[in-house]
Amino acid sequence: MEPSSQEEREIRAARNQALFRTLNENLRTLSEAFATVAGTFTIACECADRSCIEMVELQPDEYLTVRAEPRHFAVLPGHVYPDVEVVVRESDRYVVVEKIASAGETAEILAYETGAQES
Numbered sequence: 065m066e067p068s069s070q071e072e073r074e075i076r077a078a079r080n081q082a083l084f085r086t087l088n089e090n091l092r093t094l095s096e097a098f099a100t101v102a103g104t105f106t107i108a109c110e111c112a113d114r115s116c117i118e119m120v121e122l123q124p125d126e127y128l129t130v131r132a133e134p135r136h137f138a139v140l141p142g143h144v145y146p147d148v149e150v151v152v153r154e155s156d157r158y159v160v161v162e163k164i165a166s167a168g169e170t171a172e173i174l175a176y177e178t179g180a181q182e183s
Contacts, residue, residue, distance in 0.1 A: 074148045074170070078168070081112055082170075110138050111140065111145070118143075120139070135164075135171050138159075150164055
């Protein structure tokens with residue numbers, strides 16, 4: 065694969081995942097209301113697969129930990145794309161991946177532009 069093709073794939077993957085991150089931030093208020101009763105809330109899997117419609121269950125503090133790093137995304141086990149991301153943390157319910165190279169730069173820029181970055 066040519067470097068430019070790899071870079072394009074990395075950027076496309078980061079943009080796809082940023083879309084899910086933005087969706088999850090928009091659903092956050094509703095999810096937090098449910099979390100007060102259930103102790104957890106559900107977000108859309110933030111993997112690079114645009115056709116993925118699976119959900120990830122997180123505790124509120126887990127979600128905030130993932131969101132604190134603009135290059136991190138919560139995905140389901142088996143939804144990792146090692147050519148554009150690395151695993152930074154795993155649990156039985158979800159995996160935290162970090163975008164690398166151009167994908168990481170794109171994810172970071174998009175997190176700040178959309179306001180999906182936790183302070």
